[in-house]
Amino acid sequence: MTLSADDLVEAGLVEASRLDEIQRVAGKFSVALTADMAALIDPANPADPIAAQFVPSRAELEIADEERSDPIGDARWSPVPGIVHRYPDRVLLKPTLLCPVYCRFCFRREVVGKRPAMMDQPALKRAFDYIRQRPEIWEVIVTGGDPFVLAPRRLTDIVRTLDQIPHVAVIRFHTRVPVVDPRRVRAALVQALAAEKAVYVVVHANHPRELTSRAREALTRLSRAGIPLLSQTVLLRGVNDDAAVLEALFRGLVAMRVKPYYLHHADLVRGTAHFRTGIAAGQRLVRSLRGRISGLCQPTYVLDIPGGYGKVPIAPCAVSAAGGAGRWIVEDPAGIQHAYPADPGD
Numbered sequence: 001m002t003l004s005a006d007d008l009v010e011a012g013l014v015e016a017s018r019l020d021e022i023q024r025v026a027g028k029f030s031v032a033l034t035a036d037m038a039a040l041i042d043p044a045n046p047a048d049p050i051a052a053q054f055v056p057s058r059a060e061l062e063i064a065d066e067e068r069s070d071p072i073g074d075a076r077w078s079p080v081p082g083i084v085h086r087y088p089d090r091v092l093l094k095p096t097l098l099c100p101v102y103c104r105f106c107f108r109r110e111v112v113g114k115r116p117a118m119m120d121q122p123a124l125k126r127a128f129d130y131i132r133q134r135p136e137i138w139e140v141i142v143t144g145g146d147p148f149v150l151a152p153r154r155l156t157d158i159v160r161t162l163d164q165i166p167h168v169a170v171i172r173f174h175t176r177v178p179v180v181d182p183r184r185v186r187a188a189l190v191q192a193l194a195a196e197k198a199v200y201v202v203v204h205a206n207h208p209r210e211l212t213s214r215a216r217e218a219l220t221r222l223s224r225a226g227i228p229l230l231s232q233t234v235l236l237r238g239v240n241d242d243a244a245v246l247e248a249l250f251r252g253l254v255a256m257r258v259k260p261y262y263l264h265h266a267d268l269v270r271g272t273a274h275f276r277t278g279i280a281a282g283q284r285l286v287r288s289l290r291g292r293i294s295g296l297c298q299p300t301y302v303l304d305i306p307g308g309y310g311k312v313p314i315a316p317c318a319v320s321a322a323g324g325a326g327r328w329i330v331e332d333p334a335g336i337q338h339a340y341p342a343d344p345g346d
């Protein structure tokens, strides 16, 4: 279900006085929300973390100098339409640019929901040929947009084609559907993911309230089919930049058999300054989770370096050479420092 600016007002999710600002934002960036996410919003709470993620706001009209229209440099690494090949052993394949929701902080907001929304058959064929001709491609990451909005028949074609390319060992899907539109994860969709090769699903979730009983059911259908589940979270000011919120989110995910994979530092996306935290704030949060929650619940905190230089871990490092010759200094989760002997080769 796609909600227009008028629909948002009619549904009582935003005050009528904000209609004008929402229409202006919608003229620049796609807007959509599912019934499941709309139902989670408390309209009486001006800082509602679900509304903040999906309901447009005036702040999006403010573009900061450092913000970019291609924040992580996808275009630079796109040899053929629909493929991004930045790392030697893996490519992104983007069969659709449609999503069931449009996140206000999306790093692909300049393209998602816009035309051409789908790769046509000739473009898909060229993308598959690109993969087929390069034996170094070990993994294909099917993303978008959201690949789980595709009809199961189209997903089946993609999975079968990739499954038959001998050097492709892993097919990885990135999706927000199991969380934001869980009823879409029907038997036909799960069946479409069946393959000889390893199929992984990475779900995008940012707040523990997104982990509804319907989301749990959708994730259970996927894990019962033998699909390993991982998650990615974007660190967002006012949504989840709080240790208790992150703790509840990561515990909730692990309890649903989803291993937190990445915590992304928010990218320099146009009109999203209000969502960004500083890196130091992110490091404090990550440090506070260490030692406090299970290792299963700890994602890697990463930054995608603007310009297309790749993702790098930016969590605080517990070990330093500050001890001088022959000694490392290691900091425990309580902040107490310990000496550790250096190897002569260090």
Ligand SMILES: *Cc1c(COP(=O)(O)O)cnc(C)c1O
Pocket (backbone or CB within 6 Å): 072, 077, 084, 085, 086, 087, 090, 091, 092, 141, 311
């Ligand atoms: C994020 C990303 C990947 C996947 O990176 P992993 O660290 O393997 O999850 C691959 N290609 C591009 C272009 C990416 O942006």
Ligand code: SF4
Pocket (backbone or CB within 6 Å): 098, 099, 101, 102, 103, 105, 106, 107, 108, 109, 112, 144, 145, 146, 176, 204
């Ligand atoms: S689901 Fe992903 S691709 Fe789609 S709008 Fe949200 S962040 Fe962007």
